[in-house]
Amino acid sequence: MTENIVPYIALAGVRKAYRIGGEMIPIFSGLDLAIPDGDFVAVMGPSGSGKSTLLNMLAGIDSLDAGTLRIGNSCLDQMGEAARAAWRAHNMGIVFQFYNLLPMLTAAENIELPLLLKPLSRKERYIRVEKVLDLVGLAGRERQYPALMSGGQQQRVGIARAIVSDPGLLLCDEPTGDLDRKSADEILDMLRFLNRELGKTIVMVTHDPQAALYACRTLHLDKGDFVEEKRAA
Amino acid sequence: MTFFDLARKNAWRKPLRTVLLMVSIAVAFLIYGLTESFVNGTQGAAGASDDLLGVTSASGRTQPLPMAAMSRIAANPDVGAVGYVTRLRGFVGVEKNVVAISAADPDLLMAVNGKALGLTPTLINAVAEARDKVLVGRALAEAQGWVIGKRVTVTAFNMPRADGARDWRFEISGIFEGENAATDTYFMIARYDYVNAARARGKDMVDAFVVRPLAGVSSGTLATEIDALFANSPTPTRTQSERQFLDAFLRQYADIGLIVTLVVGAAFVTLLMIVVNTMVFAVRERRFEIGVLKTLGFSRLRITALILAESLFVFFIGGSLGLVLAKMATMLAGPELGLVFSGLVLAKALAIITVLGLATGALPAFNAMRTPIINAFRTR
Numbered sequence: 001m002t003e004n005i006v007p008y009i010a011l012a013g014v015r016k017a018y019r020i021g022g023e024m025i026p027i028f029s030g031l032d033l034a035i036p037d038g039d040f041v042a043v044m045g046p047s048g049s050g051k052s053t054l055l056n057m058l059a060g061i062d063s064l065d066a067g068t069l070r071i072g073n074s075c076l077d078q079m080g081e082a083a084r085a086a087w088r089a090h091n092m093g094i095v096f097q098f099y100n101l102l103p104m105l106t107a108a109e110n111i112e113l114p115l116l117l118k119p120l121s122r123k124e125r126y127i128r129v130e131k132v133l134d135l136v137g138l139a140g141r142e143r144q145y146p147a148l149m150s151g152g153q154q155q156r157v158g159i160a161r162a163i164v165s166d167p168g169l170l171l172c173d174e175p176t177g178d179l180d181r182k183s184a185d186e187i188l189d190m191l192r193f194l195n196r197e198l199g200k201t202i203v204m205v206t207h208d209p210q211a212a213l214y215a216c217r218t219l220h221l222d223k224g225d226f227v228e229e230k231r232a233a
Numbered sequence: 234m235t236f237f238d239l240a241r242k243n244a245w246r247k248p249l250r251t252v253l254l255m256v257s258i259a260v261a262f263l264i265y266g267l268t269e270s271f272v273n274g275t276q277g278a279a280g281a282s283d284d285l286l287g288v289t290s291a292s293g294r295t296q297p298l299p300m301a302a303m304s305r306i307a308a309n310p311d312v313g314a315v316g317y318v319t320r321l322r323g324f325v326g327v328e329k330n331v332v333a334i335s336a337a338d339p340d341l342l343m344a345v346n347g348k349a350l351g352l353t354p355t356l357i358n359a360v361a362e363a364r365d366k367v368l369v370g371r372a373l374a375e376a377q378g379w380v381i382g383k384r385v386t387v388t389a390f391n392m393p394r395a396d397g398a399r400d401w402r403f404e405i406s407g408i409f410e411g412e413n414a415a416t417d418t419y420f421m422i423a424r425y426d427y428v429n430a431a432r433a434r435g436k437d438m439v440d441a442f443v444v445r446p447l448a449g450v451s452s453g454t455l456a457t458e459i460d461a462l463f464a465n466s467p468t469p470t471r472t473q474s475e476r477q478f479l480d481a482f483l484r485q486y487a488d489i490g491l492i493v494t495l496v497v498g499a500a501f502v503t504l505l506m507i508v509v510n511t512m513v514f515a516v517r518e519r520r521f522e523i524g525v526l527k528t529l530g531f532s533r534l535r536i537t538a539l540i541l542a543e544s545l546f547v548f549f550i551g552g553s554l555g556l557v558l559a560k561m562a563t564m565l566a567g568p569e570l571g572l573v574f575s576g577l578v579l580a581k582a583l584a585i586i587t588v589l590g591l592a593t594g595a596l597p598a599f600n601a602m603r604t605p606i607i608n609a610f611r612t613r
Contacts, residue, residue: 056606056607059528061527061528061605061606061607062606062607081533082532082533082534085527085530085531085532085533086530086532087530088528088529088530089529089530089531090530094528094529096525100521100522100525102522102525103246104242104243104245104246105234105239105242108234109234109238109239109242112234113239113526113529114529114530116234116235116236116239117529117530117531117535122235125234161529
């Protein structure tokens with residue numbers, strides 16, 4: 001699963017195992033992966049194949065036992081926790097299956113969260129939030145609380161939050177897993193727009209074959225290794 | 234939205250719980266504010282000076298000293314001014330309506346402590362008009378409803394007149410205000426010559442001398458010198474600063490400071506346990522969201538700051554409410570209770586609020602800080 005050009009994301013010889021009940025359960029035993037800048041990759045596979053672990057490692061929230069992980073110019077495997085947090089704040093956005101919005105914050109405040117980590121004025125933050133709200137089709141719903149929004153709308157807020165700091169990489173963990181088909185298609189259209197028009201590199205973990213069709217290519221993971229790759233027609 | 238707004242909204246996500254926490258904090262600081270105000274204001278201790286010295290008998294404060302000792306004290310070159318005072322305690326009307334009278338030479342008292350008491354030349358002239366004139370402190374005048382010109386009869390507990398009666402009649406010629414709110418003005422100033430001439434015994438004796446050291450002179454050193462002066466005399470002295478004197482006076486009855494410390498300490502320890510317990514649960518409930526914030530790029534330090542800010546917010550709102558109530562209570566209670574909610578009390582309370590806010594937030598903040606994101610996500 002390598003590319004000839006210099007990849008944006010490069011995993012080499014990655015090993016990862018979890019200790020469960022005193023026994024080490026291997027997840028990856030030398031995983032390699034290369035994703036070029038601006039790619040839209042769907043990762044599919046059965047439960048326990050390592051999809052979520054892969055996404056967690058790409059997000060820098062889970063560590064590698066061995067191997068290297070480079071994203072852009074950053075070697076995540078050599079970073080400490082504080083450095084990885086700073087890296088996430090500036091380089092990555094993440095979209096969760098269950099949106100994970102903070103219930104006591106309005107849509108605009110949820111979206112503004114990553115901007116609190118940047119040296120921006122209140123006005124600059126406001127302008128950015130308004131811009132992404134417009135981008136995801138939620139203009140005018142700034143003051144609405146998540147509990148009063150549909151699943152599709154909440155996921156739009158989740159996407160807006162992920163892209164508001166303009167990261168190069170977007171990680172999506174089953175972004176349509178909790179949505180009906182219509183809402184799911186709207187979300188996937190939006191991801192495709194972000195990839196094609198704004199040049200975001202997207203890695204999306206999904207169980208949904210129809211969702212995978214929106215990606216440029218689909219990688220199938222099984223027992224900790226990529227077993228198949230399909231490219232979009 | 235600011236970082237503080239985020240902390241504030243976190244604190245308000247369960248309003249009832251937060252309000253109850255704030256109420257318990259408010260009650261604790263109400264207790265603190267009242268007890269500290271009591272200690273601060275009792276017997277004018279808040280306004281007591283370290284520079285003003287009181288010379289009493291080494292045998293006890295109730296033992297008199299001869300008036301003649303004043304000239305020996307005044308001869309010390311370090312003495313700026315010296316006066317004398319004899320105390321008369323009695324009641325007006327009913328026995329529980331106790332008042333205190335300091336019989337002094339008004340001019341000398343003015344020189345020694347006129348500024349702190351708020352004495353003016355006008356007041357001194359007024360009391361000089363006749364021997365039975367008195368000056369009344371503002372707190373006492375307000376509590377009794379007395380005005381200038383009113384005649385007052387004080388029935389003495391400890392000082393009979395030469396004719397055997399215990400009633401002392403005075404006419405109020407002025408009201409002294411005290412330098413500030415902390416000054417004790419719940420007493421009267423009478424003329425020593427009047428009291429001394431009319432009393433049955435103890436003539437030409439005084440209860441204490443009041444000494445003001447010269448500027449730049451150490452009051453401690455001067456106190457030692459004065460006591461050395463009378464060390465081998467029939468009436469050895471004990472010289473203390475006004476503050477030391479009042480502290481010692483209060484300790485005759487009880488160590489109020491210790492009692493207050495114990496009461497407030499118990500209240501705060503209980504409060505600390507309640508708030509820490511609640512905060513730990515509140516943060517544990519939000520472990521998943523803390524994981525989300527960390528995923529968005531919030532560092533461990535920021536998460537720690539967020540929890541501490543939330544805890545400080547709850548403490549500042551609750552504590553401020555308690556202190557406002559305490560301030561109002563001291564104002565409503567009136568001066569006779571001696572409650573003085575000074576800037577010092579407020580400053581100490583704010584410091585305690587900050588320390589308690591940080592202390593109660595520390596454990597949940599530490600837990601939130603060290604929780605790995607992966608573990609946080611498993612809690613849903």
